[in-house]
Amino acid sequence: MKIADRVTNLPPYVFASLEKRLAAMRAKGVDVISLGIGSPDLAPPPFIIDVLHRAASRQDTHGYAGYFGTPALRQAIADYYQRRFGVTVAPDTEVLPLLGSKEGLANMSLAFIDPGDVALVPDPGYPTYRMGALMAGGDAYAVPLLEENDFRIDFSAIPADVVARATVLWLNYPNNPTGAGAPLAFLQEAVDYCREHDLVLCYDNPYCEVTFDGYVAPSVLEVPGAKDVAVEFNSLSKTYNMAGWRIGMAVGNARAIQALSIIKTNVDSGIFVPIQEAATAALNGDQRWLSERNLIYQRRRDIVMEWLPRIGLTARPPKGALYVWAKLPSGVDCEAWATEMFEKAGVWLTPGTAYGECGRGYLRISLCTPEERLAEAGERLSNV
Template structure:
């Protein structure tokens, strides 16, 4: 069979860090070993039945069997506006301040191409979602990760950005509640972000993928709730987490009309639009009862409590996240994120994600998901205890 050479752009793309890790985990599983897979980010609960019923009904409508309208059905855009008004008190124009796309990942990949030119810089946090570090290269642009630390609530300090990066910065990408750290944004931080955006004339994109999940009675803030935010940026939202609709592949963006227009224009050329029946199911999710969302948040909070208390009980000094469905645990003294991840897999048969995969400043942490039942989370702690890892001082190579 002939072999053809991919473009220079494709050749330059980095390998997916976590694909290599999946291969290692699968190799252990193929040996017949039960691996507790706490590295995944795919929701484990079912899609609410009302949404499934809406999809089944919508799929039978003749009006939904042709090409969907560019940028989203008017009915879904109206539902999005009503949802943001109900949940956050934010008023949106469905015609100019809303656009729909097939999954938030599509928007994350598209935004640098829609807003950046070669040599421009996108600012984000380090650690942060790995896609943020890769996608600017699709626009021949660069990325600068602002270091974030536990003592600062994993929130970036804009005054610490080097002048060399700031001069070329043309986009700021944020994500709170945060993947991987579980941090949530404060009113002051979002106000500082608006002021920074105004001063530097840098648009803001806030990835609100985990917006439904805040713990200890604290509800995550929408960036657009901040005075002046809608003038300075947009917010991305996905149905995957809030409504367990990961397989439906649908998300939306709301906010600044000029950014929405650029994103929509790019999406119209580069992607097909979301099937109309899925859009109707999404509208049902937004306008229907939100009790399933509250129940899901309570489930994750209970799992968080079980996991954190179980790990603390065996001597691992870990801190509880404030939101998302991830925990960000500092590795024991003497380990890096990779050496501890390897040890957990080999000796405890527990799979977690090494923090270095989320950025340089994640190398002393591992990400642990809350997407397994409580019994399995307790079992993970028991396996780690029995492995003896926490009582050893690792040998440095």
């Protein structure tokens, strides 16, 4: 059996190996508190689950669902973009439902990267941007997100010979892992840069509804003319606590959406209809519950911000997303620190290097754990 180089050259997906480490520790009887993965621990409200139940009980919802999503879901996505961002998109050509946004991110790389092409990926950043480029046979160039630049890319620092080979720029705000937001002026700069260099701008926006302290996150499509170069990826995972359901969307440039759909039609066969119907209800329904849900995350964030100094860490309070990006004192190795805390306190925090070299010296703390457990994690870490 010869396994393809594509697989053997790829590092294992960071959270897949973590799952095994956590299970081994739990098997030893340790009451592990994992502040690792950003999987919402709260459920969607009953009105969404009811639609799923009812649709799954019908006889006509169990076949292949079609490749492009139901017309009702595409319309609900277009209506959401209109209502929330003032952005008009054509439901038939500028909207494509996805089996979770991660699927779309990976397939986007297959649609836009040939061997020799480069994807410009933020560092630190969500690993799929880089892995997608490698799986497509291309390269990824890590563009630093530095704290002194408010975790935004400095476009002037990208070397000319790199951008000459690039086909894709990835951006993500509210940002995983740093929690930073980005103003529209920066998104305008990104659109201008992609236009000048003939890149497709892939804007990953799954945390646009998970924000704190009144912050309202924009869509890149609010930038005038953005649709000429941009596709925005979005997701119901974090917005509606539906991470396990696997449903998301790509919205924006029609040519890019079509290219992505050509890959997808050859890889998957659509999204289970009851999930599409529930997603449609989620998007069309009352959105007020999101503010209360965000207050829960915000209280959790404040608990973490309170105990960080006790263990020698510092952080900017995140504007959005589900994480606190905490800095270790200089010279302390984040991987060794995380391993030591895991072994001595049974608390897992993800070392920043899981998101790229620029994550060195940081830890990512997920807020998907109830307040009492977060407080207990702080206690245990302070007592090490």
